Amino acid sequence: MDAIVLLKEDHKNVEALFKKFEQAGERAHVEKRRLVDQITQELVTHAYIEEEIFYPAARAKVPETSDHVLESVEEHHVVVWILSELKDLDPADEHFTAKVTVLIENVRHHVEEEEKEWFPQVREAMGRKELQALGERMAKAKADAPSEPLAVRSAKA
Numbered sequence: 001m002d003a004i005v006l007l008k009e010d011h012k013n014v015e016a017l018f019k020k021f022e023q024a025g026e027r028a029h030v031e032k033r034r035l036v037d038q039i040t041q042e043l044v045t046h047a048y049i050e051e052e053i054f055y056p057a058a059r060a061k062v063p064e065t066s067d068h069v070l071e072s073v074e075e076h077h078v079v080v081w082i083l084s085e086l087k088d089l090d091p092a093d094e095h096f097t098a099k100v101t102v103l104i105e106n107v108r109h110h111v112e113e114e115e116k117e118w119f120p121q122v123r124e125a126m127g128r129k130e131l132q133a134l135g136e137r138m139a140k141a142k143a144d145a146p147s148e149p150l151a152v153r154s155a156k157a
């Protein structure tokens with residue numbers, strides 16, 4: 001599978017979970033906990049394959065996007081720290097939904113920048129074959145992703 005297609009699929013899946021969270025009732029604590037656990041798993045896996053495979057490969061291929069890659073890593077950093085806080089937070093706590101709302105805003109902004117500004121440059125620089133090979137590596141690497149948000153590289157960036 002093409003690397004960029006794979007990443008965009010992930011973005012879509014996580015957006016669907018965000019929508020479900022936003023539609024969940026104020027008191028739907030069990031559902032909100034379940035959704036946040038799912039969101040965490042999706043985002044940590046996605047951040048892992050981007051940071052381990054896609055970001056370094058794209059940066060090497062298109063060095064002029066280095067600033068973009070570095071900003072993206074900082075955005076991941078914020079996201080994984082919020083996820084780590086949500087892990088031990090009771091969904092009934094008044095901070096829970098507020099934290100998820102900020103998480104969602106951050107991720108939407110991040111995804112928009114990746115998809116609109118950066119991916120097109122990478123697609124142009126990389127051939128189809130290279131994107132396919134990268135996509136295959138990322139699909140396989142999903143199995144090695146950690147479940148702990150702070151275990152991804154950007155947590156310590």
Ligand SMILES: [Fe+2]
Pocket residue numbers: 047050072076110114
């Ligand atoms: Fe990202």
Ligand SMILES: [Fe+2]
Pocket residue numbers: 007011046050111114
């Ligand atoms: Fe992404």
